Amino acid sequence: MIIALIGLALGVFLGFVLPLDLPSSYTSYMSIALLAALDSVFGGIRAEMEGKFDSHIFISGFFGNIIIATFLAYFGDRVGIPLYYAAIFTFGTRLFQNFASIRRIFLNKIEQKYYKH
Amino acid sequence: MKKSFKKRDLQIFFVFAISGVVMSLFFLNTTKGSGGWNGIVTAKTIYSYQNEISQLQSKNDDLYQSIAELEEKLESYSVDNPDYEALENELYNELSKYDIIMGNSDVAGEGLKIELSDSTRELQPGENINNFIIHNSDVLEIINELKSNGAEVIAINGYRLSWDSQIDCAGPVIYVDDFVAGTPFIIEAIGNKDRLYAGMEAQDSIVQLLRHWEINVNIQDMEEIIIKSRDNL
Numbered sequence: 001m002i003i004a005l006i007g008l009a010l011g012v013f014l015g016f017v018l019p020l021d022l023p024s025s026y027t028s029y030m031s032i033a034l035l036a037a038l039d040s041v042f043g044g045i046r047a048e049m050e051g052k053f054d055s056h057i058f059i060s061g062f063f064g065n066i067i068i069a070t071f072l073a074y075f076g077d078r079v080g081i082p083l084y085y086a087a088i089f090t091f092g093t094r095l096f097q098n099f100a101s102i103r104r105i106f107l108n109k110i111e112q113k114y115y116k117h
Numbered sequence: 118m119k120k121s122f123k124k125r126d127l128q129i130f131f132v133f134a135i136s137g138v139v140m141s142l143f144f145l146n147t148t149k150g151s152g153g154w155n156g157i158v159t160a161k162t163i164y165s166y167q168n169e170i171s172q173l174q175s176k177n178d179d180l181y182q183s184i185a186e187l188e189e190k191l192e193s194y195s196v197d198n199p200d201y202e203a204l205e206n207e208l209y210n211e212l213s214k215y216d217i218i219m220g221n222s223d224v225a226g227e228g229l230k231i232e233l234s235d236s237t238r239e240l241q242p243g244e245n246i247n248n249f250i251i252h253n254s255d256v257l258e259i260i261n262e263l264k265s266n267g268a269e270v271i272a273i274n275g276y277r278l279s280w281d282s283q284i285d286c287a288g289p290v291i292y293v294d295d296f297v298a299g300t301p302f303i304i305e306a307i308g309n310k311d312r313l314y315a316g317m318e319a320q321d322s323i324v325q326l327l328r329h330w331e332i333n334v335n336i337q338d339m340e341e342i343i344i345k346s347r348d349n350l
Contacts, residue, residue, distance in 0.1 A: 004133045007130040007131065007132070010134050014138050015145065034143055038136070
């Protein structure tokens with residue numbers, strides 16, 4: 001958990017410091033990629049809490065989701081069909097589901113801790 | 118066991134670092150610039166902007182072309198040694214031309230002199246006197262015929278007609294603008310006298326109609342007629 005927070009902090013710092021310029025025409029793909037990344041992160045947290053975390057699944061899911069989501073958005077733009085809606089719906093719904101599971105597990109833990117004694 | 122634990126930590130670390138970079142980049146890009154953030158740029162808006170740009174570029178090209186043309190024109194105007202005398206002459210000619218059109222200067226030249234006076238025949242019973250006197254419409258038609266036959270300057274009883282003159286009936290006399298003209302009307306017209314004369318004496322001209330009603334029409338072609346401007350009346 002600590003290591004995750006450190007990584008996040010370092011990433012944010014690097015993002016602000018590094019002179020990376022993102023063309024504004026790519027912001028739509030960037031937002032989809034960000035959504036996919038967040039979904040993977042929440043999925044990972046949930047799996048960790050449920051005790052069935054697998055780093056290979058986590059890593060492959062993270063990069064695979066980002067690539068597929070970005071490709072869908074790009075392809076949709078080329079073809080003229082808003083395919084990125086598929087990514088938004090899927091990842092958005094899953095993100096909330098993951099958060100719901102995390103919440104339940106978390107609350108269960110607290111309950112066990114304080115009401116057992 | 119320890120090694121795999123470390124590897125797992127490293128992977129998590131990298132994933133979160135990448136997420137952080139993506140997030141911060143996104144926020145940086147959405148907050149920079151003076152125009153502020155106005156939504157994610159989709160392919161559609163990019164396409165419309167590209168259209169607009171290409172339109173503006175073609176417009177720009179047109180404008181550049183017109184600049185080049187105007188500069189060429191300007192160059193043709195700027196002669197090294199301008200002939201000021203000729204320029205002055207040209208301007209003076211133009212000025213006198215406009216003076217003639219506006220009626221500000223006296224004009225002389227060959228032309229036609231038409232005298233109109235009412236019929237002197239005694240009326241028979243049952244005849245209408247209106248048929249034997251000159252009306253403003255008769256004068257107007259003569260003027261129009263003169264103009265269509267190439268008259269350049271026309272005067273009625275010495276009053277110079279200009280481009281906006283009007284002829285009105287005022288009982289026994291006629292109004293030309295504010296000038297009162299009575300019989301006999303003397304219409305002077307400067308122009309090609311032969312052409313004017315032929316036009317006046319043509320088979321179905323207004324003059325022939327007036328002569329039918331025994332109105333006295335006397336047409337003279339003159340070598341020189343002087344029509345004064347209104348200022349010199």
